[in-house]
Amino acid sequence: MIEPRLSTDEPMRLHRLRCLSQLDTPLEERFERITRLAQRLLDAPIAAISLVDADRQWFKSIQGFAAxxxxxxxxxxxxxxxxxxVLVVEDARRDARFAGNPLVTGPPNVVFYAGCPIRSVDGSTLGSLCVIDRKPRKLSREDLQALQDLAKIAELEFSTAMDRGAQEELIKQVDALARIAHVDSLTRVWNRESIFRVLEKEIAAAKQAGRSACVIMADLDRFKPINDTHGHVVGDEVLRQAAKRMLGAIREVDALGRYGGEEFMIVPGNCEGLESAREVAERVRERIGGAAFHTESRDIEVTVSLGVAYCDDPGTMTVDALVKGADDALYRAKDNGRNRVETAIVSGEGAAKAA
Structure with a gap:
């Protein structure tokens, strides 16, 4: 095995990378979409967007391997x-640079690798879009073009400032080291403390703008039997996949966090009304239940129940009132048969009424 050398412009490259403010941030659907496409178009079991930091490679998005x-x-x-x-390695076991590499001899057992550099607007290399296979293969001209095209899309996404509302403000407030403490280590969405901070900022913005605020609570149905029957490794994989499916159902401006266990919180950005929030919740419900979850054990059918709370009264618009309203609606969804969305309006003194 031969370790990669440093690039000739390493200090500037690392400066450009850190200016992105992307390291150790939560998953984003715009990058998940690219790696899903790479995985599918190139028929590869693993696809990733990797950012190469000073002493690590960090995956902004990865499909097919939990890392x-x-x-x-x-x-x-x-x-x-x-x-x-594009760097193409047809058989890493026979390549002096990678033979004996722990990623070859152990999980994910890389044999084939193809990686296209991802560059910043000034040409500095940030990382790569790569596909990986566990068997030797060649890269066709069409596959090569597809990988290059997708890498260009990734470059455009990194260069585009997205309006992610309150969560963007939180990202800017903390440095890269602090961000690690704000992201759930299993699902790579916001953790409980941080999603509450996003909700606080969203409520403050709503009051200032004179608009409504919403929160959605989502709980995977009958999750305990999954853990009991298939084990916690499979349960963890279901949680990871559930988080990614939820991300695919919400908007870029919406924030997703793990509330605890198998429960998630969604904070819709720039809430336009109860029906708009309910539509987000219905998309999440359909995405979770639309297809079985593929795990090492077996394919598992999963559904989710959701509660939506809405408030347009600045006087009663508080974190506690909205979360309680969404929780109450969630319990109604469970009591009424699961795999459904229930709603509540928070009004007078924070009381929540079914809507």
Whole structure:
């Protein structure tokens, strides 16, 4: 195995990377979409967007393997960023740079690798979009073009400032090291403390703008039997997949956090009304229950119940009132048969009424 060398512009490259404010941030659907497409178009079991930091590669998005980062010294993407074009490794076991690499001899058991550099607007290499297979293969001209096209889309996404509302404000307020403490380590969405901070900021913005605020509570149905029957490893995989499906159902301006266990909280950004929030919740319900979850054990059918709380009265618009209203609506959804959405309007002194 040969460790990747540093790039000739390493200080500037790292400066550009940190200016992105992307390291250790929660998952985003706009990047999840790219890795899903790469996985599907190139028929690869694993696809990832990797950002190469000083001593690690960190995955902004990864499909097919549960990892958040690896050491830079064993990374394939550490080699890919040194190339002007796509780095193709047809059989890593026979390549002196990678033979004996822990990522080859152990999980994810990389054999084939293709990585296209992702660059900033000034040309600095940030990382790569890569696909991985566990068997030797070649990359066709069509596949090569597809990977390059998707890498260009990733570059555009990194260069585009997204309006993510209150959660964008939170990202800007904390540095890269602090961000780690704000993200749930299993699902890579906001953790409980941080999603509450996002809700607080959203309520403050709503009061200032004179508009409504909403919150959605989502709880996976009958999750305990999944853990009891298939084990916690499978249960964890279901939670990871559920978070990704929820991300795919909400808007970029909406924030998703893990409330605890199998329960999640969604804070709709710039809430336009109760029906708008209910539509978000219905999309989440349909995305979760629309297809079985693929796990190592077996395919598992999963559904979700959701409670939506809405408030347009600045006097009663508080975190506690909205969360309680959404919780009450969630319990009604459970009592009324599960796999459904119930709503509540928070009014006078924070009381919540079914809507």
């Amino acid at each position: 958040e980062e690896t050491s830079r010294r064993i990374s394939f993407c550490g080699h890919a960023i040194l190339h002007d074009d």
